[in-house]
Amino acid sequence: MLRLISLGLFIVVWTVAAQFAGPRLLPAPQAVALALFAEASSGALFTNLAATLARVAAAFAIAMTLGTVAGLAMGRSRAADRFGDPWLVVLLNLPALVIIVLAYIWAGLTETAAIAAVALNKLPLVTVTVREGARSLDRQFDEMAQVFRMGAWTRLRHVIMPQLAPYIAAAARSGLSLVWKIVLIVELLGRSNGVGFEIGVAFQLFDVTLILAYALAFVAVMLVIETFLVQPLERHVSRWRPSPA
Amino acid sequence: MSPGGAPAQLDVRIVQKTFSATLGGTRCVIADLAFRLGYGELGALIGPSGCGKTTLLRIIAGLDRDYAGTVQLPRHGKLGMMFQEPRLLPWRTVEENVQLAAPDATPDALAALFDIAGLTTHRRHYPGELSFGLARRVALARAFAVEPDLLLLDEPFGSLDSTLAAQLGQALVELVVRNPVTTLLVTHDIDEAIGLADRLFLLSASPCRVIGDMPIEIPRSARTPLNVAAVRAEIVRIRDQAG
Numbered sequence: 001m002l003r004l005i006s007l008g009l010f011i012v013v014w015t016v017a018a019q020f021a022g023p024r025l026l027p028a029p030q031a032v033a034l035a036l037f038a039e040a041s042s043g044a045l046f047t048n049l050a051a052t053l054a055r056v057a058a059a060f061a062i063a064m065t066l067g068t069v070a071g072l073a074m075g076r077s078r079a080a081d082r083f084g085d086p087w088l089v090v091l092l093n094l095p096a097l098v099i100i101v102l103a104y105i106w107a108g109l110t111e112t113a114a115i116a117a118v119a120l121n122k123l124p125l126v127t128v129t130v131r132e133g134a135r136s137l138d139r140q141f142d143e144m145a146q147v148f149r150m151g152a153w154t155r156l157r158h159v160i161m162p163q164l165a166p167y168i169a170a171a172a173r174s175g176l177s178l179v180w181k182i183v184l185i186v187e188l189l190g191r192s193n194g195v196g197f198e199i200g201v202a203f204q205l206f207d208v209t210l211i212l213a214y215a216l217a218f219v220a221v222m223l224v225i226e227t228f229l230v231q232p233l234e235r236h237v238s239r240w241r242p243s244p245a
Numbered sequence: 246m247s248p249g250g251a252p253a254q255l256d257v258r259i260v261q262k263t264f265s266a267t268l269g270g271t272r273c274v275i276a277d278l279a280f281r282l283g284y285g286e287l288g289a290l291i292g293p294s295g296c297g298k299t300t301l302l303r304i305i306a307g308l309d310r311d312y313a314g315t316v317q318l319p320r321h322g323k324l325g326m327m328f329q330e331p332r333l334l335p336w337r338t339v340e341e342n343v344q345l346a347a348p349d350a351t352p353d354a355l356a357a358l359f360d361i362a363g364l365t366t367h368r369r370h371y372p373g374e375l376s377f378g379l380a381r382r383v384a385l386a387r388a389f390a391v392e393p394d395l396l397l398l399d400e401p402f403g404s405l406d407s408t409l410a411a412q413l414g415q416a417l418v419e420l421v422v423r424n425p426v427t428t429l430l431v432t433h434d435i436d437e438a439i440g441l442a443d444r445l446f447l448l449s450a451s452p453c454r455v456i457g458d459m460p461i462e463i464p465r466s467a468r469t470p471l472n473v474a475a476v477r478a479e480i481v482r483i484r485d486q487a488g
Contacts, residue, residue, distance in 0.1 A: 143328075144332045146308065147306050147308065147324050148325075149323070149324075150346065154348075159334065240335055240337070240371040
């Protein structure tokens with residue numbers, strides 16, 4: 001209920017602000033809704049959303065997988081930590097734009113370059129978060145697994161991953177929003193479809209209505225993913241926790 | 246010293262085990278400790294708190310390799326262990342906890358095991374939903390489920406009230422009788438050890454060594470309070486002798 005009030009307030013503020021700023025700088029919500037409808041009925045909205053979403057999914061999956069592996073290795077082994085740390089520092093401090101531009105120069109304006117650049121931006125953050133989790137793994141469970149001679153797969157799946165789950169969930173949460181923001185930049189700079197590309201076109205035409213239409217459409221998609229995918233998954237993973245009294 | 250001439254199943258000889266102290270220097274916890282246990286025997290290590298019993302058990306379990314000496318495990322050396330804390334995976338059910346440790350256990354064997362341990366109604370519960378006494382029983386069931394060659398029990402009845410401890414002891418005896426396994430039990434409770442064990446090893450205060458090796462000849466089921474008192478008196482005598 002409070003969320004609805006908050007959302008209503010947002011639209012009211014927007015409408016009022018649009019009155020003052022004029023339709024060129026800030027179009028009213030109705031205008032944006034109409035533009036959204038037009039894009040949807042021409043089919044362009046869904047093609048672009050799908051293209052962006054596919055890139056987000058690919059980059060996200062790559063960054064999460066590699067980042068979890070690297071973070072687990074660095075959290076468990078001192079040698080791996082020493083070895084990987086300089087790389088991590090470099091990647092963490094390299095601006096997203098630099099990685100994107102270099103990827104395009106080295107690999108051409110290709111899909112691979114685009115996805116790799118986004119994944120590389122997200123990767124160090126996943127690694128750092130998962131490393132933190134791997135460092136806090138409970139030694140008692142390691143010993144138990146050792147005494148009972150559990151296999152490597154059993155240990156990973158039933159002993160280690162459940163302990164890492166909160167860290168991976170945190171990395172996934174922050175990752176999803178970061179990845180989609182970077183995907184837009186990648187599309188703006190070197191792709192010929194997707195939400196970022198459309199926003200680039202709208203920018204050249206100073207078409208604020210279209211920019212807002214695409215931005216809102218994608219935010220809505222991410223909200224749906226968060227509500228129907230991320231949150232249920234989190235609930236499933238933490239089902240064993242006794243519910244707080 | 247080998248009982249009945251049978252080859253020892255567990256042969257422990259620890260020359261020395263030291264820990265480096267926080268402020269430099271070392272602290273010796275085990276020195277010149279040796280004992281043997283025969284097939285199917287239930288041995289109890291009795292000693293004062295903090296004498297290094299848990300360290301000793303960790304060495305036997307292979308969790309601590311930083312010591313001077315040798316540990317000869319039974320053939321195959323499959324271990325079942327009950328730690329001081331239950332150490333159950335909280336994100337897996339009771340049943341899964343046992344199955345993960347013993348993937349080869351048959352459903353029938355598991356059902357029988359859960360029955361004896363009084364866990365049949367708790368199979369699908371998560372450890373967080375169990376009382377401490379129940380969690381201990383799950384840990385016991387897990388240790389037995391692997392059909393170990395050597396069973397290690399670290400203070401299995403510690404911090405349980407006497408009723409719960411008696412229940413758990415009953416389950417333990419029932420399991421051992423059903424499926425004889427060489428067992429080493431660590432405890433500071435003398436009566437509990439006398440009631441359960443075939444052989445008692447008295448440990449000195451730190452640094453820990455064996456000051457008495459006492460087989461109990463009377464069968465477990467025939468032991469009376471009088472027998473227990475006699476053994477207890479003997480233990481006190483040996484302790485006094487050792488100083």
